[in-house]
Amino acid sequence: xxxxxxxxxxxxxxxxxxxxxxxxxxxxxxxxxxxxxxxxxxxxxxxxxxxxxxxxxxxxxxxxxxxxxxxxxxxxxxxxxxxxxxxxxxxxxxxxxxxxxxxxxxxxxxxxxxxxxxxxxxxxxxxxxxxxxxxxxxxxxxxxxxxxxxxxxxxxxxxxxxxxxxxxxxxxxxxxxxxxxxxxxxxxxxxxxxxxxxxxxxxxxxxxxxxxxxxxxxxxxxxxxxxxxxxxxxxxxxxxxxxxxxxxxxxxxxxxxxxxxxxxxxxxxxxxxxxxxxxxxxxxxxxxxxxxxxxxxxxxxxxxxxxxxxxxxxxxxxxxxxxxxxxxxxxxxxxxxxxxxxxxxxxxxxxxxxxxxxxxxxxxxxxxxxxxxxxxxxxxxxxxxxxxxxxxxxxxxxxxxxxxxxxxxxxxxxxxxxxxxxxxxxxxxxxxxxxxxxxxxxxxxxxxxxxxxxxxxxxxxxxxxxxxxxxxxxxxxxxxxxxxxxxxxxxxxxxxxxxxxxxxxxxxxxxxxxxxxxxxx
Amino acid sequence: xxxxxxxxxxxxxxxxxxxxxxxxxxxxxxxxxxxxxxxxxxxxxxxxxxxxxxxxxxxxxxxxxxxxxxxxxxxxxxxxxxxxxxxxxxxxxxxxxxxxxxxxxxxxxxxxxxxxxxxxxxxxxxxxxxxxxxxxxxxxxxxxxxxxxxxxxxxxxxxxxxxxxxxxxxxxxxxxxxxxxxxxxxxxxxxxxxxxxxxxxxxxxxxxxxxxxxxxxxxxxxxxxxxxxxxxxxxxxxxxxxxxxxxxxxxxxxxxxxxxxxxxxxxxxxxxxxxxxxxxxxxxxxxxxxxxxxxxxxxxxxxxxxxxxxxxxxxxxxxxxxxxxxxxxxxx
Numbered sequence: 008x009x010x011x012x013x014x015x016x017x018x019x020x021x022x023x024x025x026x027x028x029x030x031x032x033x034x035x036x037x038x039x040x041x042x043x044x045x046x047x048x049x050x051x052x053x054x055x056x057x058x059x060x061x062x063x064x065x066x067x068x069x070x071x072x073x074x075x076x077x078x079x080x081x082x083x084x085x086x087x088x089x090x091x092x093x094x095x096x097x098x099x100x101x102x103x104x105x106x107x108x109x110x111x112x113x114x115x116x117x118x119x120x121x122x123x124x125x126x127x128x129x130x131x132x133x134x135x136x137x138x139x140x141x142x143x144x145x146x147x148x149x150x151x152x153x154x155x156x157x158x159x160x161x162x163x164x165x166x167x168x169x170x171x172x173x174x175x176x177x178x179x180x181x182x183x184x185x186x187x188x189x190x191x192x193x194x195x196x197x198x199x200x201x202x203x204x205x206x207x208x209x210x211x212x213x214x215x216x217x218x219x220x221x222x223x224x225x226x227x228x229x230x231x232x233x234x235x236x237x238x239x240x241x242x243x244x245x246x247x248x249x250x251x252x253x254x255x256x257x258x259x260x261x262x263x264x265x266x267x268x269x270x271x272x273x274x275x276x277x278x279x280x281x282x283x284x285x286x287x288x289x290x291x292x293x294x295x296x297x298x299x300x301x302x303x304x305x306x307x308x309x310x311x312x313x314x315x316x317x318x319x320x321x322x323x324x325x326x327x328x329x330x331x332x333x334x335x336x337x338x339x340x341x342x343x344x345x346x347x348x349x350x351x352x353x354x355x356x357x358x359x360x361x362x363x364x365x366x367x368x369x370x371x372x373x374x375x376x377x378x379x380x381x382x383x384x385x386x387x388x389x390x391x392x393x394x395x396x397x398x399x400x401x402x403x404x405x406x407x408x409x410x411x412x413x414x415x416x417x418x419x420x421x422x423x424x425x426x427x428x429x430x431x432x433x434x435x436x437x438x439x440x441x442x443x444x445x446x447x448x449x450x451x452x453x454x455x456x457x458x459x460x461x462x463x464x465x466x467x468x469x470x471x472x473x474x475x476x477x478x479x480x481x482x483x484x485x486x487x488x489x490x491x492x493x494x495x496x497x498x499x500x501x502x503x504x505x506x507x508x509x510x511x512x513x514x515x516x517x518x519x520x521x522x523x524x525x526x527x528x
Numbered sequence: 529x530x531x532x533x534x535x536x537x538x539x540x541x542x543x544x545x546x547x548x549x550x551x552x553x554x555x556x557x558x559x560x561x562x563x564x565x566x567x568x569x570x571x572x573x574x575x576x577x578x579x580x581x582x583x584x585x586x587x588x589x590x591x592x593x594x595x596x597x598x599x600x601x602x603x604x605x606x607x608x609x610x611x612x613x614x615x616x617x618x619x620x621x622x623x624x625x626x627x628x629x630x631x632x633x634x635x636x637x638x639x640x641x642x643x644x645x646x647x648x649x650x651x652x653x654x655x656x657x658x659x660x661x662x663x664x665x666x667x668x669x670x671x672x673x674x675x676x677x678x679x680x681x682x683x684x685x686x687x688x689x690x691x692x693x694x695x696x697x698x699x700x701x702x703x704x705x706x707x708x709x710x711x712x713x714x715x716x717x718x719x720x721x722x723x724x725x726x727x728x729x730x731x732x733x734x735x736x737x738x739x740x741x742x743x744x745x746x747x748x749x750x751x752x753x754x755x756x757x758x759x760x761x762x763x764x765x766x767x768x769x770x771x772x773x774x775x776x777x778x779x780x781x782x783x784x785x786x787x788x789x790x791x792x793x794x795x796x797x798x799x800x801x802x803x804x805x806x807x808x809x810x811x812x813x814x815x816x817x818x819x820x821x822x823x824x825x826x827x828x829x830x831x832x833x834x835x836x837x838x839x840x841x842x843x844x845x846x847x848x849x850x851x852x853x854x855x856x857x858x859x860x
Contacts, residue, residue: 122709
């Protein structure tokens with residue numbers, strides 16, 4: 008417990024920071040509506056809310072990237088004006104951006120030194136910078152090599168560079184904007200260790216997130232924002248995940264959707280000893296065999312990088328199969344092009360929705376007709392039937408509750424959750440017989456996640472066969488009828504939902520063969 | 529060939545390469561900041577004509593060079609305005625300007641065709657010029673060639689050894705990161721594009737007042753130099769030292785063509801004149817060979833120690849443009 012007012016890095020700590028009555032308007036939307044927010048030294052204060060709730064806006068005001076229309080900021084009781092990131096940095100406020108502001112081709116030391124005054128005037132003094140980086144890394148138990156190039160570093164390591172950048176400039180208060188969005192579970196744990204160390208040292212941390220379990224794990228207090236307004240602030244120990252979720256969305260959220268009992272029908276999709284290559288450095292598939300029946304969700308669980316991408320790609324015709332067969336409703340479809348699989352009523356919800364699921368420069372309406380655009384009624388004699396396309400789009404926008412200014416809005420301007428809704432609308436409204444869903448709720452907030460899961464269950468009720476590939480074990484357990492675990496390109500085992508426990512699945516996901524694990528008596 | 533002739537020949541290579549060095553350094557600076565100045569070919573011709581015209585009229589060589597720089601800077605300013613403020617395609621704007629500048633120079637330069645004009649004189653450095661071998665090679669040049677040596681070093685030191693140079697790398701690679709660090713990205717881009725343009729504008733008069741003295745319109749032999757300078761910039765990996773090496777390589781190939789001509793009577797003179805151009809293109813292809821898929825596959829199949837060494841060599845050869853080259857910057 009440090010007695011003095013100095014942090015280990017030598018800078019004075021910030022005792023308290025208060026934002027009072029902050030209001031910010033953008034054309035057409037009130038992003039922040041008279042929000043009060045405060046944080047003091049030695050605590051992690053989480054800022055929780057759905058996408059679009061106003062969390063990022065509030066923090067950008069604190070960091071000087073935006074100016075508030077109303078309200079004031081008080082540092083240690085004194086009102087301050089923050090009109091640019093430079094002001095914020097001078098006051099000791101640092102920000103770890105969600106999308107790292109790092110130059111890939113430069114080294115760690117160069118990135119830290121960028122824009123800073125040098126001890127040698129015009130010339131750079133990278134040696135001195137490197138030395139200081141190593142000092143700071145020691146103090147905060149970070150592991151970083153100042154001479155490494157950013158492109159050589161993993162995502163978790165790059166984030167540590169961002170943290171060092173802030174600490175180097177003497178940050179006493181750090182704003183972490185959705186820091187875990189790009190990290191593996193292992194890297195999240197490492198980040199939390201660093202955060203706890205900084206808190207112990209006397210820093211104040213603001214943790215922006217929409218992931219409940221992380222907020223509950225790391226924060227001392229939590230503030231929930233919804234639609235630009237503050238719903239409340241509580242000590243984290245006095246809240247439950249259910250409370251927080253309900254506050255975030257404004258209604259009762261169900262974590263365990265009702266699966267209900269559905270009649271299982273004939274085998275619709277079958278993989279028979281499928282093998283394929285890989286160009287990501289991860290193993291390709293090896294002797295993969297599985298079956299999905301009508302009215303069933305087969306969940307494929309596994310740690311990221313064990314062949315999930317390759318699995319989705321082979322089944323949807325995007326990757327060449329080197330051995331084995333894919334059988335769709337009794338027909339051998341191995342080697343067919345994706346378009347031919349589409350014609351056989353296969354739908355695909357891709358993992359990278361921005362890249363593979365839609366065309367950013369196309370409008371919402373155009374994205375919604377993508378698979379069938381060349382067929383009637385959307386296309387007649389080679390010409391697009393614009394009025395039919397519009398009607399179709401309006402219908403789907405209403406049906407799937409897509410929040411968009413209009414059907415002519417460009418897809419790239421929609422939020423992540425609404426982009427996924429467009430993809431779902433297109434893929435599911437055609438009453439597919441087989442659905443491949445890869446990481447369907449990745450990056451989505453609570454409300455959107457609930458919606459996507461409901462839709463998948465709806466399709467299951469309608470008799471579709473669904474192959475669900477997800478790294479979120481909770482999701483697999485919530486939705487699947489049977490669970491297959493993939494490890495290094497092989498299917499370790501397929502168990503029924505009733506027989507599956509997180510422990511059992513965890514062992515399989517780590518590569519422990521089912522026969523090797525001690526039988527539970 | 530005896531040593532004496534060889535050294536004089538090599539000195540001639542350094543002399544002839546000086547304008548290309550200026551052009552290449554200018555373009556490197558501009559592209560490091562993220563702006564492609566495709567008007568280089570026309571800029572060089574226009575500044576050559578303009579520089580010669582002013583020097584001829586005023587009988588002041590110094591003014592001629594200044595005029596050239598001003599012309600180069602002015603053309604670059606148009607490129608900068610169109611790319612940075614209007615956010616138009618840099619390639620399209622540069623291309624149009626290159627054609628316009630060239631044709632403008634032929635049109636405006638008519639009265640000066642074939643006129644004898646002032647010529648930069650040689651400036652031996654006393655003492656140093658007497659050193660055997662190195663003396664005549666490096667120290668018996670004219671002012672512009674000395675400047676070309678100096679600027680290579682200055683440009684390299686600026687980009688890689690100074691604080692503002694680090695920021696320059698930043699605005700070309702990841703302007704958002706530089707912006708968050710307090711850089712006024714667009715203002716800096718204007719600055720470097722115009723500065724680069726001034727350097728390019730120095731190349732023209734270096735031809736018309738020194739290397740290829742006089743203005744001869746369409747047969748001045750300057751048409752095409754800008755394009756080769758562009759490819760040398762890429763070959764140079766946006767590094768002044770390597771780019772200068774490319775410039776000297778090109779000039780060397782041109783000189784070799786001249787030298788070998790008498791010993792190869794069967795080959796028409798045009799072939800040897802043109803040969804340096806495709807040779808430079810081949811060099812460019814070779815330098816980026818690491819990107820080819822078959823090379824990547826062969827690399828993956830090699831045993832580990834060999835693979836690591838080969839990969840390092842290929843990576844050192846490879847020239848990657850600044851990541852934000854050609855992309856207008858907008859703060860969100």
